[in-house]
Amino acid sequence: MALQDKTKSWPSCDWPRLLTAFATAVSSHRGRPALLEELWARRTGKTWKALVEFPNRLERLADEVDCLNIADPVFYPPRRCRGLSRTELQRIALDYWQLSAMIRFYAETRRERNAAVLAQTPRIERSEILFYLSILVKSLTGAPHDQEVSELLNAAANALGETIQFDAGSIAQARSRRKKRPKRT
Numbered sequence: 001m002a003l004q005d006k007t008k009s010w011p012s013c014d015w016p017r018l019l020t021a022f023a024t025a026v027s028s029h030r031g032r033p034a035l036l037e038e039l040w041a042r043r044t045g046k047t048w049k050a051l052v053e054f055p056n057r058l059e060r061l062a063d064e065v066d067c068l069n070i071a072d073p074v075f076y077p078p079r080r081c082r083g084l085s086r087t088e089l090q091r092i093a094l095d096y097w098q099l100s101a102m103i104r105f106y107a108e109t110r111r112e113r114n115a116a117v118l119a120q121t122p123r124i125e126r127s128e129i130l131f132y133l134s135i136l137v138k139s140l141t142g143a144p145h146d147q148e149v150s151e152l153l154n155a156a157a158n159a160l161g162e163t164i165q166f167d168a169g170s171i172a173q174a175r176s177r178r179k180k181r182p183k184r185t
Contacts, residue, residue, distance in 0.1 A: 054114075058110065134149065144172070146169075
């Protein structure tokens with residue numbers, strides 16, 4: 001595959017990002033993790049997988065708080081609370097006992113939010129990725145080079161430990177199906 005001079009007409013194209021997007025064709029996640037990392041996990045300090053697991057961690061923490069409260073039910077106020085009234089100390093003790101319930105409530109709220117985000121995050125259709133990859137290769141080289149593209153995708157799939165395999169026919173079929181599809185209005 002030799003690149004044509006058409007790449008000069010695409011100077012502002014972010015090639016690494018574009019090729020990474022097409023590499024999702026081999027992934028069983030089909031672009032979902034990248035989208036989740038970029039939009040959902042940003043600024044949380046966690047990966048999207050850690051956000052999905054976080055409610056379970058909170059549940060385990062609430063279980064530990066319950067165990068401590070049951071094992072040592074007598075409330076001992078911290079030293080900084082020594083000057084508080086009896087009513088204020090009772091309120092703090094009640095807060096300690098309600099802590100596990102608040103953690104569980106927060107975990108459930110997080111779990112519902114996770115489900116909503118995952119339900120709304122689209123998975124890119126593999127045939128759509130193959131279509132755009134085929135169009136890109138054709139525009140850059142003058143021909144679709146389906147055999148070479150399938151070999152490249154198979155090498156990427158093998159390197160990533162994915163079980164999917166491609167052939168020139170499936171890439172040509174994806175291109176053909178997409179061209180026949182009526183335009184959305």
